[in-house]
Amino acid sequence: MARDVSDTTPIGARSELVDWIASGEKPREAWRLGTEHEKIPFYTADTTPVPYDGGRGIRALLEGLQERTGWAPIMEGDHPIGLADEVGGGAISLEPGGQFELSGAPLETLHETARETAQHIADAKAVGEEHGIGFLTLGMSPLWTRAETPVMPKARYRIMTDYMPKVGSLGLDMMYRTSTVQVNMDYASEADMVKKLRVSIALQPIATAIFANSPFTDGRPNGYLSMRSQIWRDTDNNRAGMIPFVFEDGFGYERYVDWVLDVPMYFVKRDSTYHDVAGSSFRDLFAGRHPQLPGEHATRSDWANHISTVFPEVRLKRYLEMRGADVGNLEHIVALSAFWTGLLYDEAALDGAWELVKHWNADEREQLRADVPKQALKARIAGRSAQDVARDALALSRAGLQRRAHLDEAGRDETHHLTYAEEIVASGRTQAERLLELYHGSWGGSVLPAFREYVF
Template sequence: MSTKTVEDGDSPVIENIAQLCEPMQRGAKPKEQWRIGTEHEKFVYCRQDQHAPSYDEPGGIKDLLLALREFGWEPIEENGPEGTSNVIAMRGADGTVSLEPAGQLELSGAPLENLHQTCNETGRHLDQVKAIGAQTGKGFLGLGMWHDKARADLPVMPKGRYKIMMNHMPKVGNLGLDMMLRTCTIQVNLDYSSEADMAQKFRVGLALQPLATALFANSPFTEGKPNGYLSYRSHIWSDTDPHRTGMLPFVFEDGFGYQRYVDYMLDVPMYFVHRDGQYIDAAGQSFRDFLEGKLPALPGERPTMSDWNDHLSTAFPEVRLKSFLEMRGADGGPWNRICALPAFWVGLLYDQSALDAAWDMVKDWSMEARQTLRDSVPKLGFDAPLGDGRVLRDIAAEVLDIASQGLASRNRLNTGGDNETGFLKPLHDIVATGKTPAQQLLDRYHGEWNGDLGRIYDEMSF
């Protein structure tokens, strides 16, 4: 989730509704300026007894964050109660390391030119946190969901927006607290050159997001036993908050562009307003009312552009638009899949021939078929139906080939002369086996692990 790294003081007041398109308009940039921003989350546990550490305990999440100063990172603090402050993130050359609601650590990487840089960045970060973990007795897991923790087993981090969200979530869905406390993801943030380019990428991203979910499905266990899903993390999003999640059918309608997304966001209920270093609870209130100075949480005040940018971060559809596009369908996983997720989407979306080929593949799918695919993929994975008699596995290799061709066409080479296509190898291997990562975990659980999920800590840690 987003971490606020700048103050609001100089942000202009919104004078007219046309200003709301400005973040998206400013995001458009020529192809040579396109960048890749990769985010990944991981679970933190104490090696001695596998409990999830709290914020304040010795060697806990606060101490882990501050230990990153050894590697040149600087703290970002947020005001707490009664004049206190809390370290909520660390800022450095490789982006931002922040804490998720139950202490999951997230690296929001810097905007980089190629996938070689992305994977190097991820490697540096993992080396750093593992070094700190070795000093403090902490380990780190790349999974889509805690395999053995109940909600009650998990701490809650002292971050203002999380308190508001956790109070609101149970009012609008059954699994929102699971999303916040028990899941991890890998995401990639990508650029576009124009409104039309954004629309084409958004459509391809939404249509093929279920394939990414299947390729990265890695959450088949809940509280120590199989949960009947391959990506329970993905299922959780279907019962979190219908006002701010989903497949966004309007994206596929003629004329879709910035203004239509603004209209959608104006109908997404608010969570909060940030003022003087504090989060003010505005959960369920309307940004449209805010524009008219009628927000109950701040009567008489009108929003700033900073308020709007905050609001853009509170919707969670399968693809999200801010000043870039976020691909949001993948479970957390090991290092090679952290590198593979941006490779998948960069290959499909950053080469025009690949993007056109991907669009040709999905453009005739009905909205009903897209929704059925999204609804069924958490449980069925590659067997999720496409609506025409085929299933996801029937197109998986072809989509990966398109992505590979897109990466080859980019021809971004490392010092050894290799292009970026090698980062797709873990996904080619998954498709070749015909089994999602979750199915491979289940095979081990029922086989060599003999039902002992404690083996995950031994074999699946970074």
């Protein structure tokens, strides 16, 4: 989840909210990609979860990484809750259940992304080993109940924990037991944003299918291939989902702003205090008539923080966030970024992707989104399997990466980062299905081997 910001500049007009998003526009030569991934820590000796406190807890892990990397601590009160690379722009943060997140720096190439992610994993493993901590490469905690899962000391998470059960049955599972990978992408103009957002919303369930990797809950199969994705279907539908209005004529920054304005708030931050205003209206704060905060008016940081609490399958801020995939190993993480980079950062590939999806209607897109968590590549849309659509999308992405022609030290272009995803789609067997085969086979009906075999 996003790191909360502080900018006390008052907002005087709705147009300023639109301008805030428009300020993210960048010329093509300035486009970058930022890869984020979460991972679940556990004690290697007994596969138990890692609490925040204690000599071998999450706090100790952060302090060890601070010493190893030189990154600056991010504090909430007396608690370190993350680290910031003040030179490169990356950050480490904590999800509610202790999931350890790298928010990567904005980088030009997938080769840089692969190096950055590998370095972070190496650092986290080195410090983790000193404390007997390992990290799972699964999209959902496979063993511990929600009650057994630790809670991180972040005020915004306490507010969300209280609010989530009021708006959906699975929001606390989303917060405390899932892990994702996403890539953040730039746009050049409002028209470019609209095209990219439409393509990526339509294809987000395809990415979910390719990277499905969360088949276990509470120590047994949960009936899904991407339970993480299913959880999002009943977390808070006021702020999540396939946002069908994106495909309406005239869609642009203003329509998105109006949607976010009507999404209920979680909190308002003043100095270091989080005020619980869950369920209230940002429009009231904007107008200076918020019943819980009389006399307060919205600031830029209020808007930035609020827009970070909407969770559609693709989120628009001052860049686009692809939010549809379970986490996996290093190759899995970079392949997700490669998939979207090839599609969205090459004009011919983007045009081809739009041709793939433009005839799908809202009901078809929503049905695909509903079917993919259980069926993955076997789900269907408009008479085609998700596997067939994924094959076409990957071919477009590969061609886009070839045309980008960014070479590494060995003279390879970025297409080799797609191999992981291409092998899954060619076989029709997701990582989740391979895990289930192990569970029903050599693992003998236990998820415990995952803590040895599916770790970073």
